[in-house]
Amino acid sequence: MARSDPGDASDSPGGEPAALDLEAFRRHGHALVDWIADYLAGLDDRPVREPVEPGDIRARLPAAPPERPEPFDELLADLDRVVVPGLSHWQHPGWYAYFPAMSSPPAVLGELAAAGLGVQGMLWSTSPAVTEIEAHVLDWLVDACGLPEHWKTTGPGGGVIQMSASDSTHTALVVARERTRRLTGAPAESQVVYASAESHSSVTKGARVAGFGEVRPVAVDATFALDPDALAAAVESDRRAGLVPSVVCSTIGTTGTTAVDPVAAVAEIARTHDMWHHVDAAYAGSAMICPEFRHHLAGVEAVDSYTFNPHKWLATNFDCSVFWVADRRPLIETLSIVPPYLRDAASASGRVIDYRDWHVPLGRRFRALKLWWVLRSFGLEGLRSLLRRHVGWARDLAGRIDGHPHLETIAPTPFALVSFRHLAGDAATRALVERINASGRAYLTGSEIDGRAYVRVSIGSTWTTARHVDELWELIDTTALSLATPTADGDDHA
Amino acid sequence: MARSDPGDASDSPGGEPAALDLEAFRRHGHALVDWIADYLAGLDDRPVREPVEPGDIRARLPAAPPERPEPFDELLADLDRVVVPGLSHWQHPGWYAYFPAMSSPPAVLGELAAAGLGVQGMLWSTSPAVTEIEAHVLDWLVDACGLPEHWKTTGPGGGVIQMSASDSTHTALVVARERTRRLTGAPAESQVVYASAESHSSVTKGARVAGFGEVRPVAVDATFALDPDALAAAVESDRRAGLVPSVVCSTIGTTGTTAVDPVAAVAEIARTHDMWHHVDAAYAGSAMICPEFRHHLAGVEAVDSYTFNPHKWLATNFDCSVFWVADRRPLIETLSIVPPYLRDAASASGRVIDYRDWHVPLGRRFRALKLWWVLRSFGLEGLRSLLRRHVGWARDLAGRIDGHPHLETIAPTPFALVSFRHLAGDAATRALVERINASGRAYLTGSEIDGRAYVRVSIGSTWTTARHVDELWELIDTTALSLATPTADGDDHA
Known part of the structure; x- marks a missing residue:
């Protein structure tokens, strides 16, 4: 294969595009792998959701597509300049919203392998x-x-x-x-x-x-x-x-x-x-x-x-x-x-x-590859252990909630989702979600069931540890106490 | 983030799974990027389609999923032992089948980045x-x-x-x-x-x-x-x-x-x-x-x-x-x-x-990332140049076919697909496809239109060069000559 051979001018009169240089691919790939490792390792120091208003991200992009190639370094720099500031970090250890979008290093590598095979x-x-x-x-x-x-x-x-x-x-x-x-x-x-x-x-x-x-x-x-x-x-x-x-x-x-x-x-x-x-x-x-x-x-x-x-x-x-x-x-x-x-x-x-x-x-595409790699990298024992930790933490959290003077769970916790509400009512329940989400340390989902507000805490991020769940409980506990009377909440949340 | 800190035993009583070690992710990621570069660089030395019979690949896999973790080296080794021998190499420079599944290094890296962000x-x-x-x-x-x-x-x-x-x-x-x-x-x-x-x-x-x-x-x-x-x-x-x-x-x-x-x-x-x-x-x-x-x-x-x-x-x-x-x-x-x-x-x-x-x-998932990276890495000029090469080679090939005593195109070549048949009839046309595909040097699609057999040559692999298209033409030319009379073909293809 002559893609990185500049001497083969017959079929590349204008020179081979740098984007096809496989030696550059190695360098860029190594740099990107390191960038991802740094991103994941640094998530705990970022807010779970970056503060962003509609249009903020587009405003950082040029109006017209580029005519000429840009070096890979600029793409990588734009991950930090444009992309990360516009993300909600689903892999953050403080992510408790929706259901998890659980990933793992072997899965990411399996996706890379599938893309490389094409x-x-x-x-x-x-x-x-x-x-x-x-x-x-x-x-x-x-x-x-x-x-x-x-x-x-x-x-x-x-x-x-x-x-x-x-x-x-x-x-x-x-x-x-x-x-x-x-x-x-x-x-x-x-x-x-x-x-x-x-x-x-x-x-x-x-x-x-x-x-x-x-x-x-x-x-x-x-x-x-x-x-x-x-x-x-x-x-x-x-x-x-x-x-x-x-x-x-x-x-x-x-x-x-x-x-x-x-x-x-x-x-x-x-x-x-x-x-x-x-x-x-x-x-x-x-x-x-x-x-x-x-x-x-x-x-x-x-x-x-x-x-x-x-x-x-x-x-x-x-x-x-x-x-x-x-x-x-x-x-x-x-x-x-x-x-x-x-x-x-x-x-x-x-x-x-x-x-x-x-x-x-x-x-x-070859999606089975990443699933195969996950099963082999963790082994079933390793996966069971991960999920059991999540369920254990969730049930522990549910117990703390039911022991709290101002909170109650609204449903059992058969898996790793805790559903609860503030006893002072919907406004306090909604305020609880808003205040905790605004902290940047945890992200929960507020929802409604039977016409009443409640909170969903879904434990399932790969990087969540017992320390994070303890921190979440402190946030819930103190926020719930501060919202303990209906008047403390204010009508704006009603 | 404490994923690679073995001292944080409180939330990992059995020890953190190796699959979550981000330092190991760096090493494995670098190794995989190099493996992909080697795979792409080495494709020209492999048959376009690996010879494989139904069940061959499954026979190489254990009957039960693993209970215990396997090291990454074994996953990587199985790419060579299990996966590659069971592929049709869509990124091969001799791939002319179906339509292309064109990929490129920036696209592969964009997919990796999206997977890493999760x-x-x-x-x-x-x-x-x-x-x-x-x-x-x-x-x-x-x-x-x-x-x-x-x-x-x-x-x-x-x-x-x-x-x-x-x-x-x-x-x-x-x-x-x-x-x-x-x-x-x-x-x-x-x-x-x-x-x-x-x-x-x-x-x-x-x-x-x-x-x-x-x-x-x-x-x-x-x-x-x-x-x-x-x-x-x-x-x-x-x-x-x-x-x-x-x-x-x-x-x-x-x-x-x-x-x-x-x-x-x-x-x-x-x-x-x-x-x-x-x-x-x-x-x-x-x-x-x-x-x-x-x-x-x-x-x-x-x-x-x-x-x-x-x-x-x-x-x-x-x-x-x-x-x-x-x-x-x-x-x-x-x-x-x-x-x-x-x-x-x-x-x-x-x-x-x-x-x-x-x-x-x-x-x-964040699929726009790879498209953004492709547009920026090639620039529109670079992409136009790639596609124009494919179209130029396809039209050149169509011209050679129409100048051949035993071949004719059956449709114009407005883009980079050449559709043609052997003048000796359907059996010769089908035999042409089978023989060229059996060579391992090129892979074409045989099809039918208006009840007659024909051959599709779709030029669009990222790694195809003028040399490969010349080689394809030699294969077509010599195979077509060898099939020049209906009897040379044999009834088994009829």
């Missing part, structure tokens, strides 16, 4: 290792998480990596829609999707994108888990109204409070009414590497599809959502289209997986 | 720099490619990065479906999508996923471009049959032969019948950075949406598909769902973009 896995034949490692690692995860054996690619089912749980759920909904259409002749507009009122917005969005007529929010019980009697009643009511129940989504670990729907009871209703049953375990699915959480999976052996996001809580950077189907045939039948330029002897043999038929996109 | 751009507020740099760089591309000014985020339209053109086209189809439903009340099942018979399979797949009743393949002319008279006739025939024409997709640079549909004429028909008009320029869109290709855009100022893939031919590794809408309102109205945990003051102000409302997934 191969495509749309067909088995377009790079067999991409497909075979993905299938194998997802079969590993079936064992690692105690999932049903028949979901493996070596059985009737199979797993595939998608970009996000939204994509996985949307895919399940499309397959279910076509299945119901085949079985009943009902158009999408007459088909109904069921999910608890606490299910993720991706169910509603996926159903809207897939063109379903209705998404029926099902009532929840006192723990915010789906009420199966309410589900059965809704299905029967819709049937009487001439609608066609098509698919039900259960959630293991809702976004609001990590509630766990009764999967077995839902599965029974799905079976009775011949509905597709999809399980969204986007966040909590990672916990299933620890046997003590697997009672939450009860009933999952009867479901049709299941998704969770290693990019949330299994130390694997976004994007890496895993999606299994119990039977891969309806998935492939729904999504397979083979134009002449994609016909292939290996595909025709039926001996290989062509993952382009398992999701909407055709092209796909 | 931030999420679903809302502006979840990391403002992610959104503002994406919006700004896509506005830059509007200027760089001579696209309509009103597509910019500073105007009524806007651009967003999606994973693939399949996702972009699917998104356009969903927005169009809902628009038609609002305008006419017609359910998806009554709506029709039009695209030429040479349009990409992603149109048919996207329409099936979105639940459209019909995809009407429109006849093409002698250059394989959509025939607007045939389109008008099909639309009118469907109207008479009680169907509802909803959306038409034009292609600039078809996958078969890089044919260019008459966008202006299609736009006029779309306007007359009030259809959404989407343009798929997945491959050829990158060429628009060179003014001499922009005549192919004639009429694009009247279309509703447009996509192209910098991950195909703009030196930016997968995934990076850009998607513009002329008016962002129907897009956002169709896809916006705001649960309480995503409510946000900046979003409510209307002063910011929340890109989660621009596509199916919610989570999104």
